[in-house]
Structures are given as C-alpha cells and as structure tokens.
Amino acid sequence: MTPTQPLNDAPLDLPDDHPYGRHHLPYGAIKVGQEVHLAVRIGDHALDLATAAADTPWAVALSEPQLNSFLELGPQAWSGLRGWLQDALGNPARWGELEPHLHAVEGLTLRLPLHVADYVDFYASEVHASNVGAIFRPDGNALTPNWKHLPIGYHGRSSTIVISGTDIVRPVGQRKAKSDPQPVFGPSIKLDIEAELGFVVGGSTPLGSRVSVDEAVDHLFGVALFNDWSARDIQAWEYVPLGPFLGKSFASSLGAWITPMAALVDARVPLPAQDPEPLPYLQGSTGAMFGLDLTMEVRLNGTVISRPPYAGLYWSPTQMIAHLTVNGASLSSGDLFASGTTSGPEPDQRGSLLELAWDGTEPLTLDDGSTRSFLEDGDTVTITATAPGPGGVTIALAEVSGTIRPALSSPQGAVSAGS
C-alpha cells in the first residue's frame, strides 16, 4: 500500500522524550483506501495494525475497524500486543519490517476507534460539583447530601459521541429564565463545554454480577480527552427531578487516540482523603485506588482559558466502575464513562465556561479582545493534556476539538443536513 505522505528516512528513530514515543502507543482508527484499519500512533506516524500485526495472536480482533473485539480479549491480550509493539519498535533491526505499515499522521482521516456501547457521565470533581451547586442552588448546600457517599452519574446517549474535529450544531430546545413567565423555545443561548477524561472499558460481564474496585483495574483499557458539550439553559429547566437529558445528549466529543492505561502507570497519584469512609463496596486495595497526574489545557479560539488538573478528583475510576455495576448492571466492551467536569481549586483551573465566567457575571476576555460568557457560533474549543510518563518523559494525550455551527432553522433543515 502507499503511505499517505512520503516517510522521512528513519520515522521510528524517535528521541526518548517524544510525547508519542514507545512508552505511549495510543490506539486509533485510520482510513486506508476505502477501509478503516485499527492503528497505533508512534511519533508522527500511525502503524496499521490490520497489516503489521497480521501474524500475531490478536490478528483476528485487530483486523476489525473498531477496538471492541480486541477490548473483549482482556488485559492479557492488551499487554501482549503492547509488549509485541514495544519490542518491535525498540529494535532497529525490525524497523524495516514495520515501515511498510506506517502512514504519516498528517493528512490521515481518522474514525472513532470504538463502537461506544453504553455511556455514563460521572461528576467526580468536588470543586466542580461545589461550583455548580453554588450557581444553580444558591440558597442550598453546594454539595448534595449523597455526593461523598457515591460517585454520582447518569446514563447518557452513546450514539451522539463523535470524534474530535466533528462540528457541533448548536442545540435547540426549551428554556425558562426566572424572568420568563412561560418557557421559550429556540437555540440555546448558554452553550458550554465540560473538560473531562473519558475511560474506555474492556471485558464484558454477565448481567446480575458486579465488579469490585480491585477487579475494575482489569476493565480499564485506556483514556481519551472528552468534551461534554452542555446547553446550560436547556439543562437548568429540564433537570429537576431526573437529571440531565437534552441539554447534554446532542453531542459529546472524544479524542481520536485512546491512550492505554499501561502508558499512565507513572501518572498515578493517591486520591484525596475520602471522608466519610465509603461503604465497603467502594473500597479497594491501595493499588486500585488512584487519581491521575494529568493536566489539561483548554483553548477557546486559540486563547488558553483554563488549565484543569485531573489530580484531586475525589473518586477513583475503579470506584466509578464498582458503583455503576453494584446493582448487577453488566459491562460491555466498548463502554465509555467520563469523569465529569474537571475543575481545580484556582479560578483559572475551572473546566467549564459556566464556572469560568460564573454564569455570565464575569465574562472572559480572549486574546482578540472579544469577551465570552458562553460559546458563540464559529467558536472552536480545543482541549489538550499532558501526563508524566516513565523516566521523566511526557505523554501528550490526543486533543479533542470542535467548532460550533449555527442552530438549524427547522426540523426539516436538520433532516436534510444530516442525510
């Protein structure tokens, strides 16, 4: 096959500190002619797994256009393939065998590398939950009484999760400000972002079983940056008493490359103290209870508006899995759950415009002099992140980006635009 662009002389001869070096190896899906192939990113190239790994024990799963079958194979297969890749990529004598399967990332068309089975969004940042509580319920306690007893979440809409780079059409719906005597209908005027980390789950479980915190480690395949676009005005009117619905379900964006958990071993950090002590089913061994030292950067039209830290989130991702299965709900390979908006304690560490501009009372000023409380049509939001890798190197998570397009003027318009 013909690579998309000519390769340089030694595409696999990477410096040890390359953010997409051998220590990282995130998974994606690339267009190759008319087909979609799974791939792993190495440096500025994508290694086509459908062809490069055709003689490995995982070849059948890797011949599919999405990761779900490979996810179902479980952690031994995940570490097996990773070891095979690291051996091959670390041995210059084997580079010649791999190079025919490399494609320059620049110019590649990427696809979502998994069929998202079920999608759950959690709410694990105490700072974010407190900020939202203070804004939405100024007369009550900022944290709801259940918040420190269970990882709060809701089931979202998996079919509207889109790959980074997909345009986001401004949603239309009902809203009712305090000053409105009746609800009004129209395009959202409080369109927002939520900077989150998405976790990809592998290994299905039977209905009626549950997964402990310790067992959950073996179901965590990897992470990608996640932007849970949110229409605050639709959300505020609809969410009582059953929670988020149309204010969230129109679109969420996922980074194109899934960073394996195995690449983030050096990024693990202890959780904050959990007080009160969680119920026993939310407890696990020390190694299964962790946060991640991962720092995001949120850009709005190129201006950095926030640097939210993931470290400090209250609940471990393993506790989130234990909680979402404690009632007997099964896991499916390809399940995705998100952390909830990541907000740190400083004003410039908040993960949503709702918090950054404090519901419109403190608008942000961008580098071009314009101001924002919420998103305008044409705005582009890009979230990137870095985390520590082995030996002091840095891992760069693939960006998640999206541009806001105007609301469609009629339902007929929506049909024709989508067909």
Ligand code: CA
């Ligand atoms: Ca969210």
